[in-house]
Amino acid sequence: MFNSHRVSFHRAQWVGRSGWAAGIRCLLLLYLCALGTQALAVKPVVVAGDENGETIESNLELWHDLQGHKTLDDALTAFAAGEFSPLTTSNKSLGLKPGAFWGHLYLTNPAAQSRTLYLEYVDHQLANLQAYQRSPLSSEGLIGSPGSMAKIAEFDINGSFSDRAVSHHRFVFAVTLEPGQTTELLVRYGTGDRGFIYPSLRVWSAENLRMAQTAEVGLLAFLMGGIVIMAMVSLTVGLATGEALFFAYCLYALSKIAMWWTMAGFTHQFIIPEHFHWRYISFSGALVITTGIWFARLFLKTRTCIPRFDRLLLLMLWCACLLVLAAWAEQKAVAVILITVLLLMYPLVSIAGLMRWYQGAREAAVFALAWAFLVAGLLSQALRDLGYVEHTLSNYYWPAVGSYTEMVVILFAMGVNLYKLRDQKNAAELRYLTQLEHKKSELETLVKERTRDLEAAKSLAEVEASTDPLTGANNRRSFFRLGTQLLHRSQRHASAFSLLMFDIDHFKAINDNFGHSVGDDALRLFARTLMAEIRDIDIFGRLGGEEFALLFSGTDDASLKTAERLRETVSKLSIPVGGEEITFTASVGVAHFGKEATLEELFYKADAALYEAKQEGRNRVKSADDI
Known part of the structure; x- marks a missing residue:
């Protein structure tokens, strides 16, 4: 049906043309028919001018390039052969896949004025993206050959940010459609060795994209600013008390800022616009896991109180070290797998908190609750990456919000722990004064049975010497x-x-x-x-x-x-x-x-x-x- 409309549209434009133009028209019609029934499998994206981030999975056809080495011509050949298939799932990840995916879609502008829209890749984990546009027909005639497709955008996570035509922390490219124009796009989603693919794109108008980006930057700045304040408070308390726990919390908080800023793409945009590399994401993730487990082991005293379970936390630390090595060796597939495994192991820390609470540590219950906020966010991320839940902005930022909530609640738990330490200190001082003021005979209860007589004689001598x-x-x-x-x-x-x-x-x-x-x-x-x-x-x-x-x-x-x-x-x-x-x-x-x-x-x-x-x-x- 869509191809019939396109043919009718161009036929109306070409009425009254000369014979040689009619010949070209026939060639074009033959080419459009050669595209086969596959072009009819999806509807075009109709440009309305007020697009507000709607996804286009229902307008998309996909082809999987398992090795990730296929060219544009290979993709066009596969499309002509009917190897592209409509994307029937909702806005979900396809899971951990090797190679690359090619997406095919149409855009049409029914309005009487030209319109520019922006297509945004929905996540931050893509290694590279290329977009190609077929030269369209216009009311003036044929622009380019029917089979030509020009590259209109190319992104690489390791590339210079200044090369991007649209300044955005995710991959965004612009497409301009003339009045009544329909255009055809091919988009290549590249993962490198292996990675998670969200094949969908979001469609924006210029103003709505700007407002959405401002809101995202503001949200993340608010969350990271709050974590900075908590880190400084903890550092101040650590300097005042000398407790390693507060220094560990400070490092944990600062590593969270580095990780979320890097994962969301803002490090590439604002801090390292040149010479950025995907392994920085893995490094920051490994740093958060390492400092988080270090802090949790100190806070919960797992090494002495639950030593067997503490081995599982040590295993997480070793996995984080392997993640650093995999990132350094640029083994992206291994790094992605390790990050996913570590995210799935995060509930172990909450279990450790519950175990310590069962042993009588009240502050451990607050810690377990705080970590549960983080686990819920990370679990949603893992399920989203694996394709079990739909990708939305809410669950995209849920891990960051959960992480912020976790830091707030943990700071409260540390306050409870500090209050407990103060009570213990006061009780120790009171016991010390009481021991000085009471009769020396009370010391008999503090010595071993085999030295009781000797201690009694010593106490009697002390009384005689002091009274x-x-x-x-x-x-x-x-x-x-x-x-x-x-x-x-x-x-x-x-x-x-x-x-x-x-x-x-x-x-x-x-x-x-x-x-x-x-x-x-x-x-x-x-x-x-x-x-x-x-x-x-x-x-x-x-x-x-x-x-x-x-x-x-x-x-x-x-x-x-x-x-x-x-x-x-x-x-x-x-x-x-x-x-x-x-x-x-x-x-x-x-x-x-x-x-x-x-x-x-x-x-x-x-x-x-x-x-x-x-x-x-x-x-x-x-x-x-x-x-």
Whole structure:
């Protein structure tokens, strides 16, 4: 039917021509009839002027050149012999095929004005593409011979981007049709050794193509910009904490940017317009896989927690290394197969995350969810490449969107992990302080059974060496050691503490009037009472004679209130002696930690405050700030 319309169209143009023109017309009609019924198998693409990326698989006939060495004349011969067949499938990949495919189609312009349309190859994996156009008939007569076809476009993934007539990150060529003109195209899709073929083309008007390209560049720039920000955040945290995990995430994110920018064709367009090579795509893919598996193994701790399953992840790393070698050796078929295998193995990382979650790592569940976003995108890409699902812009960019989502969720999982590490650090510090403040007997639970007796003897020796034998309080040496540690912690963390110095008032009179045994009872009662009134984190010790000291962790106001409370408690104490009760009081000097470099400096201030308290009548609290 289509050929009949073409014949009628040209017959109407040639009415009234001379005899020699009628002869040429007859030759042309004979040639068109010689094309056979194959030209009737598909309809022409009717140019409307507002094309918006519609695909033309229903208007296309295909012929497979298995070796990929056939010429244009070979393709024309095959077409004349009826070896081209209509493409009956939807916009899908033909799968991993060797050689090249030749596509044949017609374009017709029924309008009264000329129109230019743009044909775009739908994917980024094609090695090369050539387009040929048959010289058409016009109202003025024959332009060129009926069998002539001229090359109108030639693309190569390794070629210079500046050679492209249309500046676009994919293969795009223009066809101009005059009013009422119908033209015939042959398009060669070349894969090299072996590759995935999407035989369809998208048809665009100039304005719609420009808008679509702008939208694509904007989308990818948005996604890659977000990944850049996440990479910089991770790098900053890595520099602050020294954790290798954050550096691995940063490299993983940056490699993703390089891969998606290269796979989409923007690296060729904007970064390496000259001397680009297809192996850069394989290199970038291998880099993403390598850094991704490295990061996943660090995050999930697969090497120590699930060592058997970790071997599968190591296998993925080896496959990525083979991919680099295949790309370097320009073995495109091997590289394509390895990339496909690696994409199909990506769900293993999600399984590793679920296994770690089952072991109790909560952040691994978030990681598994994040990786699932990526796996869904890559699985759609693998199924699309193998021809099981239709090729659309949505599933073309689904892997990139899934990759972006994966990075966002993984960053959240790393935050969860960082929060967990912080809790572990705080818990470790608290355990360390508790071990210093509790009785040494608790250390028995941390040693092995065969050394229990030795550890018990060691603990007893440590207690005797660090405590005052009369009162049970820390002796002077132990008090200064613990106090110096508290001072250093306070200097590092800017925490507040105060030194309270106690002196039992008129203690010499107690010894002189009632004997040293009563004096010892007073010292023991005083120390036992204060140790019962203070907290475990406070440090209490006997400095010598009737002088005691307390290191109180807290605000200045709280330390003064504690000093007053303890002074009042001491004033209520009594010792029975010979049927009567004797009482005693204590004076307290308080010094708050400020910029002192040593504990001795703080002692000097507290001692001065204690002296003032005695001078003012004893049984009172005096702050060093008030003198």
